[in-house]
Amino acid sequence: MLVVKIGGSLDGAEPLVRDLAHHEGELIVVHGGGPRIGAELEARGFETRFESGLRVTPPEQMAVVEQVLTQLGKELADRLSQLGRLSVGLSGRDARLLRAEPLDERLGRVGRITAVNTSLLFALMSRHLTPVISPIASAEGGPLNVNADEVAAAVAGCLGEPLVYLTDVPGVLADPADPESRIPVLDGAEVEARIQDGTIAGGMIPKVRAALTALEFGAPWVMIAPGEPGSLPRLLSGKLGTRIVPEKISREV
Numbered sequence: 001m002l003v004v005k006i007g008g009s010l011d012g013a014e015p016l017v018r019d020l021a022h023h024e025g026e027l028i029v030v031h032g033g034g035p036r037i038g039a040e041l042e043a044r045g046f047e048t049r050f051e052s053g054l055r056v057t058p059p060e061q062m063a064v065v066e067q068v069l070t071q072l073g074k075e076l077a078d079r080l081s082q083l084g085r086l087s088v089g090l091s092g093r094d095a096r097l098l099r100a101e102p103l104d105e106r107l108g109r110v111g112r113i114t115a116v117n118t119s120l121l122f123a124l125m126s127r128h129l130t131p132v133i134s135p136i137a138s139a140e141g142g143p144l145n146v147n148a149d150e151v152a153a154a155v156a157g158c159l160g161e162p163l164v165y166l167t168d169v170p171g172v173l174a175d176p177a178d179p180e181s182r183i184p185v186l187d188g189a190e191v192e193a194r195i196q197d198g199t200i201a202g203g204m205i206p207k208v209r210a211a212l213t214a215l216e217f218g219a220p221w222v223m224i225a226p227g228e229p230g231s232l233p234r235l236l237s238g239k240l241g242t243r244i245v246p247e248k249i250s251r252e253v
Ligand SMILES: Nc1ncnc2c1ncn2[C@@H]1O[C@H](COP(=O)(O)OP(=O)(O)O)[C@@H](O)[C@H]1O
Pocket: 006, 007, 008, 009, 010, 032, 033, 034, 166, 167, 168, 169, 171, 172, 173, 174, 175, 176, 199, 200, 201, 202, 203, 204, 207
């Protein structure tokens, strides 16, 4: 089994959706939607801003966030189903799939995951249905907006299954302006150092932090890789993406 998170940056990437549809083996798909949420908030006259890669979500913006993410999840599940992989679009509000608590009151309706209903996921997969999860969680006082990278980490961690973040860059880059500067392996200490020195910024911050959380929770391996056709089968060759590890051990001979 593999947990795959598709970034909102890959919205509409048809060849990638085909790859997922034809992937042999069980999949759980978690999707983002940052750019579409931003566009919809702007169209409705709301301002939006991020703190450490997380969208500050005032209560009055929550309905827009949920509508956009729910629609995206349904579109993705429909397309995968049309391509032969029967899929079900869910949010954390279905059967308490994802429970959360508010992360920090200054961020508004932003949550951190506290529980995952893994039985629901197993029930669907036992019927050969692929879960497609939108990152909205159930909570006291109404739904919470959870960063999709964190949702994927919680799901993979709770299941003890590997996790792949598919995004719009070749991996974590030493120089974000240079696509040739991919870092093949990155550990926890290097992640924090690169966040502090600014080489890891924006939406890459929650991704690398969530990757470490997934490992702590029990995911056997985590990769950040480009959402290009053919990525999935090539992931473990080391020629693609960035593998996140808790710490590096130097091999001495
Ligand atoms: N060191 C880095 N390496 C790669 N990407 C980075 C780095 N620092 C910041 N980024 C930005 O992070 C983005 C990926 O995060 P995000 O936009 O949230 O993607 P997604 O929607 O796929 O989750 C990249 O497009 C890039 O602009």
